[in-house]
Amino acid sequence: MDNEEFYIGWQEGAFIGVKKARKWFFISSVVLLVTFGVTYLLVVDKFVESYFDYSNLTEVKGQVVEYPVFGIRTELEGQVITVPLVGFGKFDALPVLNELRKQSRGKKFNEIEVTLRGTLIYNEDKVWMELTEGMESILLIEDRLFPPIKIESVGSQMISGEIVDPKCFFGVMNPAYNKIHRSCAIRCISGGIPPVLAIRDGQEFSDYYFVTDENGQPINEAVLQFVGTPVKLSGTVEKVDDWKVIKVSSPFLSAIEYDYTSEMADCLSYK
Amino acid sequence: MSVSYAAILWNKQKKVYDIGVLIFVLSFTVLFFAGHAVLHPNATFETILIRNFGLLAFLMLHLILVIGPLTRLNPKFLIILYNRRHLGVTMFIMAATHGVFSILNFHSLSNTNPLKSVFLSNLQYDSLINFPFQVLGFFALIILALMATTSHDFWLKNLGPKVWKSLHMLVYLAYALIILHVVLGALQNETSPILFGVVFFGFVIIASLHVLSGLKEQPADVAIDDAKSEFVRACNTSEIKENRAKIVTVSGERVAIFKYNGKLSAVNNFCRHQGGPLGEGKIIDGCITCPWHGYQYRPEDGQSPPPFTEKVETFHLKLEGDQVWIDPKPLPEGTPVQPVTMNNG
Incomplete structure (x- = not known):
C-alpha cells in the first residue's frame, strides 16, 4: 500500500486499491457462503413426509x-x-x-x-x-354400540429404538428426534403426551410402540431422562388395533437402558 | 470522528457497506427458502426459519472474525474493518432471531417457563455428547447481545477503551460456545460428515489467520528495554517512512515513533477510541491518523485537535547520529514533548 492509499473511514471517498479489496472480500464471501449454503442443502438429512x-x-x-x-x-x-x-x-x-x-x-x-x-x-x-x-x-x-377392541398379546421382547414425543415427531415439527429435539420432547412428555418408542430401519423410522408401565398406565416421568437417545426396552408387547404397545416391567429404570452399542455406532459411522 | 453522539454518522462508504450486507442477508434467506422448497419440500417453515438465521449468524461470525487478522496482514482490508460494527449488529439480529424462534418453538406452550426450560429440560450436564447444547447457544447470545448493545461510541466513551475492548474480546468466547453449540447440537442430527468438515474448516481458517497476523506482529512485541533502562535504542531513522511510524515495545506497551517534516515524535500505540494501532496509521494534516476509524492525535502532545478530547501518552526521544533512542517511561496522556529534529531533514 503506498502512502497515497491510506483509507480513512469518515471520508466520503475511498481509493481504488481499498475499493478493490472491499469488492474482493465481498465477492469471496458471497461465493464461499453460497457454496456452503448449497452444500448444506445437498448433504443435509432428508425430511420425512x-x-x-x-x-x-x-x-x-x-x-x-x-x-x-x-x-x-x-x-x-x-x-x-x-x-x-x-x-x-x-x-x-x-x-x-x-x-x-x-x-x-x-x-x-x-x-x-x-x-x-x-x-x-x-x-x-x-x-x-x-x-x-x-x-x-x-x-x-x-x-351407538361398538364391538370390543381386540388386544393381541405378542409376548416378551427387547426392542431398541428412541423414545420420542409423538406430537412433534408425527408432524408438528420436522425433524423431531435425536439430541437436537430432546428438550422439546421432554417438555411434551412431561406435559402428558404419551411417549412412543420409534424404531429405525436403517436411516428411516419404520415401527412405533406406545410405552406404558406393566399395567398399561402412563410412564411419562420415568422415561424423561431417556428421551432422544438410543435405548433398549424390555417388556411385554401387545397389538391394539393398528398400534403396538410395549409394557415395560417394574422397576422402570431396569427395563429401560441406554443402548450404548448404538450410541457408539452413531459416533463412529455417523449412523 | 465526532464530538457529539448520533445513532450512525452515515457516509457513502458506510452506505455501500450496509447495502452489501443487506443484499447478502436477503439473498441468502430467499435462496435458502427456495432451496428447501425444491430439495426438501417436507421441511416445516419454522425449521427453515430457525436454520436460516442460525446459519447466517454462524457464517457472518466467521466473516467478522477474519476481518481483524486480514487487516493486519494487508491494510487494504481496513475498509472492511471500518464498518465492522454494523456487520456485528446484523449478525446479532440473525442470532437473536434464531434464538428467540428456537425458544418459542421448542420450549414455549409447555408446563414450564420457556427460559427455565432451556436450562432444566435436558439435565445431562455431566455428559459431553448429551450435553444440553441450547444452554451454550443461550450464553453465546447473551455475549453477542452485550456486544451489540455496547457497540455504539456512547458506550465506548463511558466504559473506557480498555474495558470496552475487553468486553468485545468476549467474541472469542462466544465463538467457542457457538462451535460447541453447533457440534453438540445440530450436527448430532446429521449423517453427513461434510457438515462437520465445513465447521472444522471454518475454525482452521480463523485460527490460521490469527496465528499468521500474530507472527507478523511478533517482532514489534519484543521489549527493547529492561527495568533499569533510561534511554534505549529504538531504531534508525531510515527504518521509518515519511509520515509513518515504527512500532517498538517499551515498559510493556507498544509505542509508535513517527517521522514527519524532518521531526520525530513518540506516542502510545493504543488509540483511545477502539484500541486501534496508531503506529500503523499515517500523519495527515499534521495529525497521527488511526487506521481503524480515523481518530486523530497531534504527534507533539498526543492530544486530539480541539474540539476533540482524546489523549494518549507521549515519550521523550533523542537522536545519536541516525539512531533513535527512546525513554521507556511514559509521560501522562497529552503531555507536550518537543519533537526531535533530524539534521538531514
Missing part, C-alpha cells in the same frame, strides 16, 4: 378409546384406524377425556359415538389429532 394441518380444523367421528392412549377410532380413507388425541401446545388432552366422561352420562365409551374437531397431524400411515379448541372440540355425542 409429515404434516401438521395448521389453522385447518377437521371433524372426526368415531369411538373414544382410552387404551393404550386417549384416542378416537374412526374410518379414514376407507380404513379403520385409531387416531391418538393430544392437547394444544405441549400438553395431553386428558381434560377433554374427563369432559367426555361427564357428558356421556354414565355410558361406557363403546356405547357412544362422538364427533370431535381438531387439527390433524399426518405421518405416512399414522394420523394424530390435536384438540386445538379444548372443551370446544367436543361437537356431538350420540348413542
Whole structure:
C-alpha cells in the first residue's frame, strides 16, 4: 500500500486499491457462503413426509378409546384406524377425556359415538389429532354400540429404538428426534403426551410402540431422562388395533437402558 | 470522528457497506427458502426459519472474525474493518432471531417457563455428547447481545477503551460456545460428515489467520528495554517512512515513533477510541491518523485537535547520529514533548 492509499473511514471517498479489496472480500464471501449454503442443502438429512394441518380444523367421528392412549377410532380413507388425541401446545388432552366422561352420562365409551374437531397431524400411515379448541372440540355425542377392541398379546421382547414425543415427531415439527429435539420432547412428555418408542430401519423410522408401565398406565416421568437417545426396552408387547404397545416391567429404570452399542455406532459411522 | 453522539454518522462508504450486507442477508434467506422448497419440500417453515438465521449468524461470525487478522496482514482490508460494527449488529439480529424462534418453538406452550426450560429440560450436564447444547447457544447470545448493545461510541466513551475492548474480546468466547453449540447440537442430527468438515474448516481458517497476523506482529512485541533502562535504542531513522511510524515495545506497551517534516515524535500505540494501532496509521494534516476509524492525535502532545478530547501518552526521544533512542517511561496522556529534529531533514 503506498502512502497515497491510506483509507480513512469518515471520508466520503475511498481509493481504488481499498475499493478493490472491499469488492474482493465481498465477492469471496458471497461465493464461499453460497457454496456452503448449497452444500448444506445437498448433504443435509432428508425430511420425512409429515404434516401438521395448521389453522385447518377437521371433524372426526368415531369411538373414544382410552387404551393404550386417549384416542378416537374412526374410518379414514376407507380404513379403520385409531387416531391418538393430544392437547394444544405441549400438553395431553386428558381434560377433554374427563369432559367426555361427564357428558356421556354414565355410558361406557363403546356405547357412544362422538364427533370431535381438531387439527390433524399426518405421518405416512399414522394420523394424530390435536384438540386445538379444548372443551370446544367436543361437537356431538350420540348413542351407538361398538364391538370390543381386540388386544393381541405378542409376548416378551427387547426392542431398541428412541423414545420420542409423538406430537412433534408425527408432524408438528420436522425433524423431531435425536439430541437436537430432546428438550422439546421432554417438555411434551412431561406435559402428558404419551411417549412412543420409534424404531429405525436403517436411516428411516419404520415401527412405533406406545410405552406404558406393566399395567398399561402412563410412564411419562420415568422415561424423561431417556428421551432422544438410543435405548433398549424390555417388556411385554401387545397389538391394539393398528398400534403396538410395549409394557415395560417394574422397576422402570431396569427395563429401560441406554443402548450404548448404538450410541457408539452413531459416533463412529455417523449412523 | 465526532464530538457529539448520533445513532450512525452515515457516509457513502458506510452506505455501500450496509447495502452489501443487506443484499447478502436477503439473498441468502430467499435462496435458502427456495432451496428447501425444491430439495426438501417436507421441511416445516419454522425449521427453515430457525436454520436460516442460525446459519447466517454462524457464517457472518466467521466473516467478522477474519476481518481483524486480514487487516493486519494487508491494510487494504481496513475498509472492511471500518464498518465492522454494523456487520456485528446484523449478525446479532440473525442470532437473536434464531434464538428467540428456537425458544418459542421448542420450549414455549409447555408446563414450564420457556427460559427455565432451556436450562432444566435436558439435565445431562455431566455428559459431553448429551450435553444440553441450547444452554451454550443461550450464553453465546447473551455475549453477542452485550456486544451489540455496547457497540455504539456512547458506550465506548463511558466504559473506557480498555474495558470496552475487553468486553468485545468476549467474541472469542462466544465463538467457542457457538462451535460447541453447533457440534453438540445440530450436527448430532446429521449423517453427513461434510457438515462437520465445513465447521472444522471454518475454525482452521480463523485460527490460521490469527496465528499468521500474530507472527507478523511478533517482532514489534519484543521489549527493547529492561527495568533499569533510561534511554534505549529504538531504531534508525531510515527504518521509518515519511509520515509513518515504527512500532517498538517499551515498559510493556507498544509505542509508535513517527517521522514527519524532518521531526520525530513518540506516542502510545493504543488509540483511545477502539484500541486501534496508531503506529500503523499515517500523519495527515499534521495529525497521527488511526487506521481503524480515523481518530486523530497531534504527534507533539498526543492530544486530539480541539474540539476533540482524546489523549494518549507521549515519550521523550533523542537522536545519536541516525539512531533513535527512546525513554521507556511514559509521560501522562497529552503531555507536550518537543519533537526531535533530524539534521538531514
